[in-house]
Amino acid sequence: MSVLVFAESTSEGKFKKSSFEVTSYGKKIAEQLSTNLVVLTINATENDSLYNYGAEKVLNVSKTNLTSFNAKTYASIIKQAAIKENAKVVIIDSNINGLYLAPIVAVKLNAGYASNAVEIPSSVSPFTVKRKAFSNKAFNNCTISTEIKIVGLAKNSYGVVENLVSGTTEDFSPEIAESNIKVESVEQTTGKVTIADADIVVSGGRGLKGPENWGMVEELATILGAATACSKPVSDLGWRPHSEHVGQTGKPVASNLYIAIGISGAIQHLAGINSSKVKVVINTDAEAPFFKAADYGIVGDAFEVIPNLIEKLKEFKANNA
Amino acid sequence: MKILVCISHVPDTTSKINFSENNTKFDSNGVQYVINPYDEFALTRAMWFKEKQGATVTVVNIGNATTEPTLRKALAIGADEAIRVNTEAIDGFAVAKEISEVAKNGGFDIILAGKESIDYNGGMVPGMVATLLNYNFVNACIGLEIEGNKATISREIDGGKELLSCNLPIVIAGQKGLVEEKDLKIPNMRGIMMARKKPLTVVEPVNNELKTSTNSFEKPAAKSACKIVDNVDELVNLLHNEAKVI
Numbered sequence: 001m002s003v004l005v006f007a008e009s010t011s012e013g014k015f016k017k018s019s020f021e022v023t024s025y026g027k028k029i030a031e032q033l034s035t036n037l038v039v040l041t042i043n044a045t046e047n048d049s050l051y052n053y054g055a056e057k058v059l060n061v062s063k064t065n066l067t068s069f070n071a072k073t074y075a076s077i078i079k080q081a082a083i084k085e086n087a088k089v090v091i092i093d094s095n096i097n098g099l100y101l102a103p104i105v106a107v108k109l110n111a112g113y114a115s116n117a118v119e120i121p122s123s124v125s126p127f128t129v130k131r132k133a134f135s136n137k138a139f140n141n142c143t144i145s146t147e148i149k150i151v152g153l154a155k156n157s158y159g160v161v162e163n164l165v166s167g168t169t170e171d172f173s174p175e176i177a178e179s180n181i182k183v184e185s186v187e188q189t190t191g192k193v194t195i196a197d198a199d200i201v202v203s204g205g206r207g208l209k210g211p212e213n214w215g216m217v218e219e220l221a222t223i224l225g226a227a228t229a230c231s232k233p234v235s236d237l238g239w240r241p242h243s244e245h246v247g248q249t250g251k252p253v254a255s256n257l258y259i260a261i262g263i264s265g266a267i268q269h270l271a272g273i274n275s276s277k278v279k280v281v282i283n284t285d286a287e288a289p290f291f292k293a294a295d296y297g298i299v300g301d302a303f304e305v306i307p308n309l310i311e312k313l314k315e316f317k318a319n320n321a
Numbered sequence: 322m323k324i325l326v327c328i329s330h331v332p333d334t335t336s337k338i339n340f341s342e343n344n345t346k347f348d349s350n351g352v353q354y355v356i357n358p359y360d361e362f363a364l365t366r367a368m369w370f371k372e373k374q375g376a377t378v379t380v381v382n383i384g385n386a387t388t389e390p391t392l393r394k395a396l397a398i399g400a401d402e403a404i405r406v407n408t409e410a411i412d413g414f415a416v417a418k419e420i421s422e423v424a425k426n427g428g429f430d431i432i433l434a435g436k437e438s439i440d441y442n443g444g445m446v447p448g449m450v451a452t453l454l455n456y457n458f459v460n461a462c463i464g465l466e467i468e469g470n471k472a473t474i475s476r477e478i479d480g481g482k483e484l485l486s487c488n489l490p491i492v493i494a495g496q497k498g499l500v501e502e503k504d505l506k507i508p509n510m511r512g513i514m515m516a517r518k519k520p521l522t523v524v525e526p527v528n529n530e531l532k533t534s535t536n537s538f539e540k541p542a543a544k545s546a547c548k549i550v551d552n553v554d555e556l557v558n559l560l561h562n563e564a565k566v567i
């Protein structure tokens with residue numbers, strides 16, 4: 001018996017922070033079940049780094065024909081690894097690719113699946129895990145009753161926990177089925193922090209008046225190493241790309257720090273950013289609902305506060321470099 | 322071209338979420354139910370295929386009789402017929418099994434769904450339906466074109482998008498981009514009148530075991546009050562020393 005984690009890597013073979021988070025989480029569940037942790041990787045180049053987070057055994061698939069993500073093929077590899085390792089729990093990151101492949105794995109293993117889990121199981125028998133529901137307005141405690149359980153982990157909900165073990169990496173050669181889905185082209189902005197990966201997100205709303213005023217938002221984001229985001233009307237008005245729209249009907253944000261500038265704090269906006277750990281609001285209107293949801297707030301005009309904040313942070317960075 | 326659109330029936334985005342019976346039941350008191358927002362994009366795209374490419378559109382919901390107004394709304398928007406599988410939607414896997422049964426009997430070329438329901442945020446039904454039927458599947462779809470037997474699909478990826486192609490039949494889990502928000506169809510008077518005459522068939526579920534269940538709910542812990550800060554010096558100081566996020 002074992003717990004199997006799938007740790008995704010980038011097309012360059014590097015792990016993201018969230019791969020270490022799912023590994024840490026898997027280690028904890030393996031301890032709860034008094035069993036071993038096995039981590040599956042595909043074309044990863046730094047498998048040793050997973051030993052730091054409790055991976056006793058790493059199964060690495062290295063295949064040149066697997067350089068781009070394919071949900072069905074990856075799901076089939078995860079299934080084969082789960083069977084080989086007699087996995088009772090399979091853990092997959094609830095990120096955009098993980099959410100794509102996990103339901104396929106669940107059907108292939110005839111397993112119950114709980115996505116967006118936020119804690120370790122409160123009990124392993126019955127197997128019950130707390131997960132996000134109602135677009136971050138609540139949680140449900142979900143019991144999985146099948147022999148194999150699939151758990152999707154929500155970003156930044158467990159954290160990266162060091163737990164050095166002496167691990168080994170084995171080559172794994174599963175059967176690779178041909179995919180029927182052809183990738184025609186990929187458009188990706190490189191060098192920019194994405195909302196999904198960011199530890200800090202700087203977000204602007206209609207209070208910024210127009211697209212020409214986003215220079216200071218981008219500058220603030222650059223200093224903080226943050227991703228930029230916006231409220232829904234801002235992307236609807238075409239001030240910012242749709243990919244930056246966050247909220248209940250946009251992208252979810254689960255960063256450590258979320259800075260909202262000129263955003264009123266409508267329920268649909270807050271639903272998408274609730275899981276961010278620390279929230280800062282900057283708004284001229286002290287009555288704006290965002291102040292009820294935020295940890296820190298400045299009542300003030302963004303056009304004064306943001307340039308000052310940029311200057312202050314430059315100073316701070318220089319002193320703390 | 323035959324299209325099946327999966328419609329989940331969910332609390333409106335402005336709903337206050339409450340639970341009853343010692344936090345074991347969702348409290349639907351005063352809650353307005355709507356077509357799941359992501360499914361609205363799917364439905365509107367289906368209507369486009371109906372108008373431009375002669376598709377017929379069936380909508381399906383797995384749920385009890387209380388979901389019928391939502392299905393009627395989908396008919397008023399322009400779907401040709403509706404099917405309700407008469408069982409409580411508890412487990413995504415079981416819901417997917419029911420949808421795949423409906424699909425098997427209907428011979429659909431395209432199954433359109435949303436990327437997640439905004440109530441349980443499972444994000445699992447479409448991928449499961451596709452796998453049960455052994456159809457191609459694309460998640461987080463932001464564009465779909467059909468030509469003959471071929472589908473061309475844009476999918477959102479981290480920090481961008483990719484263009485994919487494959488043959489029908491296919492299951493698509495969509496979101497904004499499939500159509501633009503301003504193009505979302507809303508029922509007009511004529512649609513509402515016509516919907517009354519369109520078939521809404523109720524079928525009984527296949528015998529289905531539940532793989533997951535919810536035993537209780539929780540609300541997020543009450544937040545401490547927002548600290549109002551007078552100037553940016555203090556803010557930077559607090560973010561560094563107290564919140565430890567910079």
Ligand SMILES: Cc1cc2nc3c(=O)[nH]c(=O)nc-3n(C[C@H](O)[C@H](O)[C@H](O)COP(=O)(O)OP(=O)(O)OC[C@H]3O[C@@H](n4cnc5c(N)ncnc54)[C@H](O)[C@@H]3O)c2cc1C
Pocket residue numbers: 204205206207208230231232233234245246247248249250261262263264265266267268269272282283284285288300301302303334358
């Ligand atoms: C079905 C549905 C789904 C939705 N989904 C989403 C979603 O996913 N995400 C989302 O964001 N919204 C969503 N909305 C829209 C949401 O209800 C709000 O309309 C929206 O979030 C408001 O955006 P805003 O805060 O940028 O603009 P506004 O509400 O116009 O607020 C602007 C704010 O800026 C402040 N301000 C003005 N000038 C300044 C200044 N100089 N300096 C500082 N502050 C200033 C104002 O005091 C005000 O609080 C949805 C709505 C519906 C009906």
Ligand SMILES: Nc1ncnc2c1ncn2[C@@H]1O[C@H](COP(=O)(O)O)[C@@H](O)[C@H]1O
Pocket residue numbers: 326327328329330357359360381382383384410413416433434435436437438439441442443444445446447
């Ligand atoms: N009870 C249901 N009846 C019909 N379709 C559903 C149902 N539940 C989910 N779906 C479809 O599956 C998508 C994803 O839902 P979920 O997996 O529940 O997050 C939804 O957007 C719907 O298109």
